[in-house]
Amino acid sequence: MSMDDERRLREWERWGSVPLSIGSLVFLVTYAVRVLVPDLPPDWSDLLLLITVVTWGFFVLDYLVRVAVAPHRWTYVRRRWLDLVVVILPLLRPLRMLQLYGQMLNRHQQPRLSLEARVMSYAGLSALLLGFAASLQVYAYERYTPGAEIRTYGQSVWWLCSTITTTGYGDLVPVTVRGRVIAVGVMFLGVVLIGAVVGSFSSWLVKSFRRPGERSDVPGPPEGE
Incomplete structure (x- = not known):
């Protein structure tokens, strides 16, 4: 087990916390618009679909990077199995925003x-x-x-x-x-x-x-x- 790998994993997760939370919100909004407004002009519909797919691609990339830099890859996959489920079912990604919410509440040693x-x-x-x-x-x-x-x-x-x-x-x-x-x-x-x-x-x-x-x-x- 390499301390450098652990450090890189922590840094990657810390760096990606806010961007991925924003991406989760973007994914949910673009999907919602495509479902709730089915008569969108083709150009807008294609643009929203592209944004949805690209955002999901970032989720996949984030997961692959975390597995690659983890000290024990298969152990990481087994312990973080929910992350894989969320990648496969991207509409569960809004839960990522709850992680950011939890970090905001626990910024102090004594939670408010x-x-x-x-x-x-x-x-x-x-x-x-x-x-x-x-x-x-x-x-x-x-x-x-x-x-x-x-x-x-x-x-x-x-x-x-x-x-x-x-x-x-x-x-x-x-x-x-x-x-x-x-x-x-x-x-x-x-x-x-x-x-x-x-x-x-x-x-x-x-x-x-x-x-x-x-x-x-x-x-x-x-x-x-």
Whole structure:
């Protein structure tokens, strides 16, 4: 293991943090415009497609460089398997912006927000970004499919809200294979995020109402008393 390789890897990740976060936002915006405005002039549509592809190419290049400079390449790939998934599924790239958000919150040794507040903010931003990407994809796959129930973006957003909150009205459901795969991911995401938010909020309530000097691990009275 080379210390130079570790240093180069850290420097590359630090250097690419902000540009890649901006690229993630550009990727999401260009994809959203192409989906939500299907009647764009051909020149504009081609330009947005080019920007989307070039941005995705930067994501691939970043991953390849990080693997190349990592001290143990296969170990790095196994431990950072989510990075590979994000490269393959670039609409997950908005999560990169959460890394930048986390770095901004933790710039000081003592974070300004409590642990519970940070968990809730991360969960909320994750739901917003990934939910927006999921609604775009479901709308793109479903709108022109014969027999589909999701024909407008508003319907796609309604389906997303009822699914990610685990309500599941069932009035609108995807009919394509890709749409149903995305729906499974949204269901899993909803369970995880709601669990994280509810658990953090409950912990915050317990801390807020706990009396000074009161311990949370005080044992109850012995049995039989």
